[in-house]
Amino acid sequence: MPELPEVDTVRRGIAPHITGKSIDRVIVRNRHLRWPVPARLARSITGQTVHAVTRRAKYLLLQLDTGTLIVHLGMSGSLRLVNADTPVGKHDHIDWVFAGTCLRYNDPRRFGSVHWTRQAPDQHWLIKDLGPEPLGDDFTGAWLYQRSRGRRGAVKNFIMNSHVVVGIGNIYASESLFMAGIHPNRAVGRISLPRYELLVECVREVLSDAIAAGGTTLRDFVGGDGKPGYFSISLNVYGREGEPCPGYCGASIRQRVIGQRASFFCPKCQR
DNA sequence: AAATTCTCCTGAAGGC
DNA sequence: TGCCTTCAGGAGAATT
Numbered sequence A: 001m002p003e004l005p006e007v008d009t010v011r012r013g014i015a016p017h018i019t020g021k022s023i024d025r026v027i028v029r030n031r032h033l034r035w036p037v038p039a040r041l042a043r044s045i046t047g048q049t050v051h052a053v054t055r056r057a058k059y060l061l062l063q064l065d066t067g068t069l070i071v072h073l074g075m076s077g078s079l080r081l082v083n084a085d086t087p088v089g090k091h092d093h094i095d096w097v098f099a100g101t102c103l104r105y106n107d108p109r110r111f112g113s114v115h116w117t118r119q120a121p122d123q124h125w126l127i128k129d130l131g132p133e134p135l136g137d138d139f140t141g142a143w144l145y146q147r148s149r150g151r152r153g154a155v156k157n158f159i160m161n162s163h164v165v166v167g168i169g170n171i172y173a174s175e176s177l178f179m180a181g182i183h184p185n186r187a188v189g190r191i192s193l194p195r196y197e198l199l200v201e202c203v204r205e206v207l208s209d210a211i212a213a214g215g216t217t218l219r220d221f222v223g224g225d226g227k228p229g230y231f232s233i234s235l236n237v238y239g240r241e242g243e244p245c246p247g248y249c250g251a252s253i254r255q256r257v258i259g260q261r262a263s264f265f266c267p268k269c270q271r
Numbered sequence B: 001a002a003a004t005t006c007t008c009c010t011g012a013a014g015g016c
Numbered sequence C: 001t002g003c004c005t006t007c008a009g010g011a012g013a014a015t016t
Helices: A004-018 A041-045 A141-148 A155-159 A170-180 A193-213
Strands: A025-028 A052-056 A059-063 A068-072 A078-082 A092-098 A101-106 A113-117 A254-258 A261-265
Touching (some): A041 A113, A155 A193
Antiparallel strands (some): A052 A059, A059 A068, A092 A101
């Protein structure tokens, strides 16, 4: 399931191949995604040039002449660069055909989405209320501390809340909290400012390491160059229930469900 | 307001 | 070519 590093890996993979090119044709084979693909999509954007490929949270933003395509990969979506004559596979929903290449959107589980807007992307309803980027200057320990006052939830749910900070999915939430030595179930109101400052640094390190390495995934993810984005990044705790803590503390990694999601942690190192 | 639950969907995994 | 059940997972929507 693509997390922010995977989405950014896709962005970097496709951008050089489509930036500056015009969309010759749009083929929508299956409109059924999380929200229906706009019926007038092809008519709206055919002939327009891609000026930039950027990212906000896990949304990919393709800036065209008169608006922006907002693409989300859900948990099983992928974008691949193929030849226009590459045989169409199951769950290939959309082609954006350019001169010499074709951007193909595939999403077996249909949790992804494609929107077209003439608004500034920051004004779009999917994006306007999102919290700060985890790698941006607005994401600070002071921000987390301030936002956590008077709240009672578990810190893992807190940092996965897109109104608090975007782009931290289930895998990297567990990894960041392990690195920071904070128990995922700890109440947000019972974490000090210095610990939030440490957590921010750990989130940044985990995400930027993953971006540098090309993104992590468990399955389904395919990079913009058509190669699997999968790489054996050393996840310290995620999926490692029962294994020894990488901190050599002698304890073993535990799993429990927090906020309906599997969470992995060391019961000794994380408090 | 904040917290919790529900929802979409397919394919993988596991039991038999 | 085995069939059936269970379940994960992003994140907005609905509910409490």
